[in-house]
Amino acid sequence: MNITLAQAETVIAAAKKKAAEINTKMDICVVDAGANLVAFARMDGAWLGSIDIAMKKARTAAWFTMGTQDLSPLVQPGQSLYNIEHSNGGLITFPGGVVLKQGDEIIGALGVSGSTVEDDQTVAEAGAGAI
Amino acid sequence: MNITLAQAETVIAAAKKKAAEINTKMDICVVDAGANLVAFARMDGAWLGSIDIAMKKARTAAWFTMGTQDLSPLVQPGQSLYNIEHSNGGLITFPGGVVLKQGDEIIGALGVSGSTVEDDQTVAEAGAGAI
Amino acid sequence: MNITLAQAETVIAAAKKKAAEINTKMDICVVDAGANLVAFARMDGAWLGSIDIAMKKARTAAWFTMGTQDLSPLVQPGQSLYNIEHSNGGLITFPGGVVLKQGDEIIGALGVSGSTVEDDQTVAEAGAGAI
């Protein structure tokens, strides 16, 4: 089962609302369970460099069926997945990428980028909570 | 001057409406005047292969400030721009990419892919007409 | 022997002058004999898509020590170099790329893009003639 466009639009609307509440400008990307793009929105004034980061966060979460923040400790020097970012045309392994679930099933993933990683994660969780 | 996210969402909504009217499923991409992504939507069941085509149509139109269908005759074998598609990481030079204007100024571009090129162009024009 | 930056700037100035004379806006790229970038200028309002095309024209001319227009007939369907554009990360094989010579020696190449291929070639020849 995959996320629908209507669900992705709901996720993006919730993420935009939270981003505005905490006074940030975000790039927001939704992919399906196959890591293929479903929907994207760049808020006015959001960083251009965060377009690709939001996409890579979403894809990283979909590819490994876990939030990007769960990968962060594992990719540090000396840790087991050190430099995994070189795979798949580039991963992003800091917070802001989360899986999207319907019940217990992963139906896609959401990536948010445009502020501190704490803000990115806050907005991503707000988006994911909308399903 | 660049397109706003609100304008891009209006364009995508109009494109989705037309796509549904003519019974097609489309990938729809809006970029700004600098060819940077603003918004994207993949209608449920639309071809995965059209995600990238919609993006490349939008970027091609923004990069050359003209609709992709104006390029089609020029890129044929023996014509002046033959194999221009090898530039810029890949162009798409068949119909479905159009510029987005506010008055006389180009503020972005729209790319549509998912059906015949005639249908793609019809939906792109409906989207562009919404600004 | 390689082109100097001062020579490259002379070439670009001559190309800009000719482009203005024929009322065009060009992207202009100079590479050395090793196909490495020396200097570049995008005239105000020139196509963004022509940045990469000007670069690829210059590199193509440097890589094969001949003008891109000499390649055009050879890359057509059925001809000997058909689809050579797939090499080297992308070639451009229509007019607008020329070699730069000091006496009989090739010291670099110039790529021009932004108008018709005839205009591009005219501006490229004007640039090359400045050395």
Add this chain to the structure above:
Amino acid sequence: MNITLAQAETVIAAAKKKAAEINTKMDICVVDAGANLVAFARMDGAWLGSIDIAMKKARTAAWFTMGTQDLSPLVQPGQSLYNIEHSNGGLITFPGGVVLKQGDEIIGALGVSGSTVEDDQTVAEAGAGAI
């Protein structure tokens, strides 16, 4: 609002002057606010490997609307943006990339590479100060 070619040439001239004063050879790149190339110059004898670094420094500064040296502490192992360099086809996050402003508005960015990062930054600041 975007930087003009005339402004970019002024920036490059100032950067070249400073580079010569401190006895270095630099690759110097100017992009517009959309991170698209405007002008480039490689001083005679400057490292070939710095062509791409100067470009990536300029783009990184434009994409994130901040100097690359502001990113350096954030991308270290254990820090919040660790390995962000894997995005956008490759970032450079050490000093030498700066934004270019007209009044309060960012109109482009400048990247300088070819010596120590301290020298690169010195030359970049001299270039940026010319607008």
